[in-house]
Amino acid sequence: MKREAKKELERLAKLILHHDILYHTNDAPEISDADYDKLRLRNKAIEAQFPDFIRNDSPSKRVGAPTLFDSAEAKQTKGFDKIKHVRPMLSLDNAFNDEDVFDFVGRVKRFLGLGEEITVALTAEPKIDGLSLALRYEKGVLVSAATRGDGETGENVTANALTIKDVPQTLSGDNWPDVLEVRGEVYMARSDFAALNTEQEAKGAKIFANPRNAAAGSLRQLDTSITASRPLKFFAYAWGDISHVPTARQMEMVQLFKTWGFVINPLMDMFDETSGALERYRLIESERSTLDYDIDGVVYKVDRLDWQDRLGMVARAPRWAIAHKFPAEKAITVVRDIDIQVGRTGALTPVAKLEPITVGGVVVSNATLHNRDEIKRLDVRVGDTVTVQRAGDVIPQVVSVDTSKRPDDATAYIFPELCPVCNSAAVAEGDDVVVRCTGGMTCEAQKVEGLRHFVSRNAFDIDGMGEKQIAQFHERGWINEFADIFKLEAKNDTTSNPIQKWEGWGDLSVRNLMQAISARRNIEFDRFLFALGVRHLGQQTAKLFARHYGDFDTFIDAMDKAINGDEAAVAELIDIDGVGEKMAETFFRFFRDTENRRIVSNLAAELKIIPLELQSTDSPVAGKIVVFTGSLEKMSRNEAKAKAESLGAKVAGSVSKKTDIVVAGPGAGSKLKKAQDLGVQTLSEDEWLALIAGL
């Protein structure tokens, strides 16, 4: 009886899930509502009798999980829900030749303080050209699937992922961790891609540029039945959140994935020596054209997981992995014209308008010429025959000119001295190769680019406000500066020509936009900083600033002090990891400009700026200012610094009365003395390690 009950609950769980998907996501039920209700009632009755047998994936537990089965219609108005990654989804640094790979291994060794004689075993595997996906399993059952998004927060595509054959709904085998987030790449096979495009063409539907775009477009469908109809595949190669790691090696872990029901790449292997990994690179490169999926390089990972842990990450990439890219693909074509684009930071970028040509499967009609010096170096002229190259996601570029094919009347290109958009002087400062428009926010091009950046995904991420809408609002004079975005609703309520009457808008889209804008009145401090579009102030630096200064007022105060010549404030900024004097100078220039200051304070007045939570608030060193001095024996200086920062501490180079802890190794001199004089807490390396043990 008991065994039968258990079996029946299992059968019902599967059956009800099947009908749920048919009903909610495919809009194609196979049974009547009454029959469906009977199945659920039966499940409920058996569970009441045998509560010990209630399954983790029981249908009775799923009632409260609307995100998984929201109707396509409901999602259409909302977009995907967001999922915050427990561990960030990282990208990879690149290596372009063998030497870069040896340098990578050298860096790993130095960071870990390993002797020359010690070898670092590496795994090598193809870098799949698709999009990454994080699959979270709890007690062996898939509970969510998220795209990478900005690395911190992705989109909830659980219902879509469930339609992929290679994504197990429940794990097979045994000994999987209770919480297991498997990460890997969703991709479309080349043959499936070709068939899909033929089908799309016949239907008069959208043609995809390449398998990667087709995979991304197919996964991120609000109507899951479309995803289900697309032949997506999945390779598992990494993990995120995990309750315990069952092995000590990368290779073993990926092999476990296989026993749990995932597809792993057959070309992956482990090599004791770097030379072995490089041989695998050459093998994979030679097989590249015969594979039925696109790859753009080989990924090497340090095999020992304890070393991976110690290596950690820097900026947005792990120190323990690197992507060895294949050489760029090239093609020959003719330059029809040379255009100048003005970017957000005023940079004038020359762009070659080309006779369209296919490079590595993608049609290219524009290629960057980078800057004035590059045009001069290449001596590119309109009418020239040029070689264009495209590597991975980077913008195609002109690499050489075939002067033997140059038309007689082709004249040398003269780089403009005025901004083609606002006519302000365009100059290159000092030894900078970039010519910039000096118009600042008065230049329409810079303004519009700045506004586009402001609403973009990693900045304010305002749903329903993209390039098109920004252009529309700007043309009509409704949005001139950032703060105007937050005044749109009030303006719309008092105008005789409200947005809902404009072409392409309706009541619902206006309401949604206003809601999306209003939701962004509470904004994280680092997003706010990044959104300002200050040159050099990327996402990573914005995070560092947010962590360092805590909140907006403190930050602005520090900037003011620094601008007014307060040396301690200047030193504090330059001391932040990754900020140097040159970078600091561009920040000061931005905040010294009264127009910029006005724009920033107008914006701040519309918002509640949320301080960034310290990464690890329960760590005893969170928020503390730590100085390392003397020689460390158990870790390199870089490792110590990286670890301290990952625990929310700020690492400084010099001791002052603001310093909280000085970690002093043998040979420590003046810094230790200063700490003692100032009464700052001093710790030995062992005491420091004991303090942060287990974190």
Ligand code: IVH
């Ligand atoms: S490992 C922490 N392995 O490449 C390391 N990534 O450029 C995380 N990718 O976002 C990635 N094939 O989408 C890894 N075999 C592979 C990969 C791979 C493709 C993608 C992944 C990642 C991007 C980084």
